[in-house]
Amino acid sequence: AQSVTQLDSHVSVSEGTPVLLRCNYSSSYSPSLFWYVQHPNKGLQLLLKYTSAATLVKGINGFEAEFKKSETSFHLTKPSAHMSDAAEYFCVVSDAFFSGGYNKLIFGAGTRLAVHP
Amino acid sequence: DTEVTQTPKHLVMGMTNKKSLKCEQHMGHRAMYWYKQKAKKPPELMFVYSYEKLSINESVPSRFSPECPNSSLLNLHLHALQPEDSALYLCASSHPDRVNYGYTFGSGTRLTVV
Numbered sequence: 118a119q120s121v122t123q124l125d126s127h128v129s130v131s132e133g134t135p136v137l138l139r140c141n142y143s144s145s146y147s148p149s150l151f152w153y154v155q156h157p158n159k160g161l162q163l164l165l166k167y168t169s170a171a172t173l174v175k176g177i178n179g180f181e182a183e184f185k186k187s188e189t190s191f192h193l194t195k196p197s198a199h200m201s202d203a204a205e206y207f208c209v210v211s212d213a214f215f216s217g218g219y220n221k222l223i224f225g226a227g228t229r230l231a232v233h234p
Numbered sequence: 235d236t237e238v239t240q241t242p243k244h245l246v247m248g249m250t251n252k253k254s255l256k257c258e259q260h261m262g263h264r265a266m267y268w269y270k271q272k273a274k275k276p277p278e279l280m281f282v283y284s285y286e287k288l289s290i291n292e293s294v295p296s297r298f299s300p301e302c303p304n305s306s307l308l309n310l311h312l313h314a315l316q317p318e319d320s321a322l323y324l325c326a327s328s329h330p331d332r333v334n335y336g337y338t339f340g341s342g343t344r345l346t347v348v
Contacts, residue, residue: 151336160240160324160341161277168335207276211336218330219265219284222337224276 123225140208149211240340257325
């Protein structure tokens with residue numbers, strides 16, 4: 118069975134400094150992995166996805182993540198934080214049921230990113 | 235059109251009321267999902283519809299009744315809810331041939347039960 122562990126429940130950075138949000142996964146086969154962002158009182162927006170192509174994945178708003186099979190990790194990074202990056206971030210693994218045409222997404226507990234001036 | 239639209243955005247209802255949440259997408263997605271999200275928690279799966287048929291019910295109480303009238307529309311009928319049902323209800327959809335591309339989520343309905 119698939120599972121996801123987000124190693125930090127809260128991360129606080131200063132504006133202009135790098136961001137690192139950590140995620141480890143467990144999967145019995147080659148996983149599909151995602152990072153979603155949720156701003157206060159909003160829905161979830163897909164930041165980026167890994168689907169067994171390039172291991173370094175670039176997403177929106179300057180975020181990127183690297184899939185490391187040997188470490189079972191999929192950490193999210195950004196070189197320079199902006200105030201607008203303050204939000205909740207979810208690392209997600211897909212539990213795919215291809216025959217049914219749908220899949221279940223398994224969410225990590227979330228990491229709240231605070232950005233200070 | 236690359237959006238999932240949910241209405242209403244906010245809903246306050248009494249415990250004896252009947253109300254419905256609506257979700258609509260026009261991306262040709264054939265899987266649609268309802269999630270419930272409590273404050274400071276990740277979303278929890280409630281229901282999955284695939285090709286307009288209910289595929290997954292995650293042991294949701296019968297006071298929540300989903301409906302998928304067609305491939306673009308998903309409803310969640312609410313009746314006799316409890317205050318602990320207050321939450322953000324999120325709808326999502328996915329393409330049947332690209333299930334590993336993730337979901338597209340709506341912006342949610344903030345439900346308050348009084």
